[in-house]
Amino acid sequence: MSLTTKELSNTRLEGNSKIKSKTWIQIKRNYELYLFLLPVVLLYLVFRYYPMYGVQIAFKDFTPSKGIWGSEWVALEHFIRFFESYNFWAIIKNTLSLSFLSLLFGFPTPIIVALMLNQITAKRYKKFVQTVIYAPHFISVVVLVGMLNVFLSPNSGMVNHIITLFGGEPILFMADSGWFRPLYILSGIWQETGFATIIYLAALAGVSPELHEAAIMDGASKWKRILNVDIPGILPTIIILLVLALGNIMSVGFEKAFLMQSDLNYDTSNILPTYVYEQGIQKAQYSFSAAIGLFNSVINIILLFVVNRVAKKLTETSLW
Structure with a gap:
């Protein structure tokens, strides 16, 4: 006997009400956990979502005296102006070059370091190496750029002293546009490799020891065990982090680029974040x-x- 439309709607309403009641029961039962989440939710609402209200000034000729709502609507005028500017392609090229090179050299480094550390059996030495490579993560960007200025100084820098010791001429590292990208990338690798290594070491700890035991029984060497056991075991972690990295390919760190920027290396150090600062804050x-x-x-x-x-599609591993 088939149900009428009214009976079906009533059944659905009853089902929805039961689901809602169960949800509220779960919330009441675990309210302490939701209270712990509340500060994080408020933090995101205040500092991440509420500022989106001001995005509309990108489509207006904003005047502080008139406010956001009182400013004149200009639609896509500012976007067209940026696309038609003489330095548009130079800025895009600098941003993408710095991002891709940082990803190309910086992304595989912690994976390689984690695989090497995972093979070390001496626990004290392993902990010592982890501490040494992780310590630079706590150095602020301002201090890091200050260290670069000190070590690479043409007059008193240690690096230039070594160059002159072997008969070379001092190099103006921080003022040469050709050295901006290598210094930015290498200093980033030195500072962030230790932190990323911890993530991969945690993933390697989840690889089943039985797989290694079976590989040893089959006569597999350490190199083959790394290729056929360790790397497939941490591949989902690698893919997730790679997706996140590629999703932020246009977001180059502003602080270090701005602090390393000078008039002499401006042609390669002028990237989107520094250009936004120049136009928005300075001008x-x-x-x-x-x-x-x-x-x-x-x-x-x-x-x-x-x-x-x-x-x-390719690996069946994704963020969602």
Whole structure:
């Protein structure tokens, strides 16, 4: 005997009410956990979502005296102005070059270090190496750039002293545009490899020892066990971190690039974040800089969805 439309709707309403009641029962039962989550939720609402209200100035000719709502609507004028500017392609090229090179050399390094540390049997030596490579993570960017200035100084820097000792000429590392990218990338690898290594070591700890025992019984060497046991075991972690890294390919660290920037290396150090600072803070072109920042964010979101979809199709591992 078939149910009428009214009976079906009543059944659905009853089912939905039961689900809601069960949800509220779960919330009441575990309210302490939700209270722990509350500060994080409030933090994101205040500092991540509420500022989105101001994104609309990218489509307006913002005037502080008129406010956001009172400013004149100009639609895509600021975006077109940025796309037609003489240095648009230079800025995009500098940003992408720095991002891709940092990813190319910086992403595999912690994986290699983690695989090497995982093979070390001496626990004290392993802990010592972990501490040494992890310590630079706690150094602030300002201190890091200060160290670069001290060590690479053409007059008193240790590196140039070694160069002159072997008969070479002092190099103006911090003022040479050709040295900006290598210094940025190498200093980033030195500072962040230790932190990323911990993530991969944790993933390696989850690899079943029985797989290694079976590989040893089959006569596999350490190198073959790394290739056929360790790397497949941490592959999902590698893919997830790679998707996140590619999704932020346009978001180069502003602080270090800005601190390393000078008039002499401006042609390679002028990237999107520093250009936004220059236009928005130094020149007070708030709407124009907001449009550039929004363009940057939209590109990152598109890349994140595309890379995540490709990773899901090829490896069945993705963020969602």
